[in-house]
Amino acid sequence: xxxxxxxxxxxxxxxxxxxxxxVIFFAxxxxxxxxxxxxxxWTGTMQFFTQTLHIPAPLAMVAILTEFLGGxxxxxxxxxxxxxxxxxxxxxxxxLQVHLPNGFFMNWANAPNVGHGIEYNLALIGAALALVITGxxxxxxxxxxxx
Numbered sequence: 766x767x768x769x770x771x772x773x774x775x776x777x778x779x780x781x782x783x784x785x786x787x788v789i790f791f792a793x794x795x796x797x798x799x800x801x802x803x804x805x806x807w808t809g810t811m812q813f814f815t816q817t818l819h820i821p822a823p824l825a826m827v828a829i830l831t832e833f834l835g836g837x838x839x840x841x842x843x844x845x846x847x848x849x850x851x852x853x854x855x856x857x858x859x860x861l862q863v864h865l866p867n868g869f870f871m872n873w874a875n876a877p878n879v880g881h882g883i884e885y886n887l888a889l890i891g892a893a894l895a896l897v898i899t900g901x902x903x904x905x906x907x908x909x910x911x912x
Contacts, residue, residue, distance in 0.1 A: 779845070779895075779902030786892050787840025790852050794833025818863070831855045839896070842905020849896035856893065860886040 796804025805813065807829070814825035831851045838848035860883045867880040901907040 776903040779842075779899045780904050782892055783839050783842055783845060783896055783901055783905065786849070786852070786889070786896070787836050787838070789836070789889070790832045791836030791840060794829065794831075794836050797829045798833045828855055828858070842901030842907050845901030845905060845907050846897050849893040853890050853893035853897065856886050856890045860890070 792802055795801040797810040798807055800806030800809070804810070810829060811822065811825055814820045814828070815822050820828070832855065835848040835852045835855075838844050839852070864881055864883045864886055868882040869884055870882045871884055872879050872881045
């Protein structure tokens with residue numbers, strides 16, 4: 766009985782995934798763009814990305830806007846597959862460039878001079894790739910425009 770009910774609802778499955786990823790990426794993007802939630806804002810983030818991480822300015826801008834606009838797009842289910850692909854790509858780069866040297870696990874103890882490992886990034890990449898495969902689902906702007 767439950768299996769039949771769930772099978773009928775499969776088009777709704779992307780909704781919680783899409784909304785949760787949208788909130789996560791929007792919040793991180795808002796830190797970088799607007800300085801919300803304790804972030805450094807556009808100028809501070811650009812300085813960190815270009816001077817500390819040595820990311821070229823155009824790529825730093827793409828990364829920042831991918832998080833901010835991609836988060837909004839995922840939340841709304843607008844261009845879901847593209848937004849999910851872009852945030853997954855950004856997370857692959859962050860995993861390889863920033864987090865991989867710190868190992869697998871998060872720095873739960875907030876040990877000084879130790880960054881976070883790749884486990885959270887892997888979860889975000891997996892969730893985003895699931896949305897690349899499924900799309901935004903029934904309750905999305907993509908579905909609305911498709912009708």
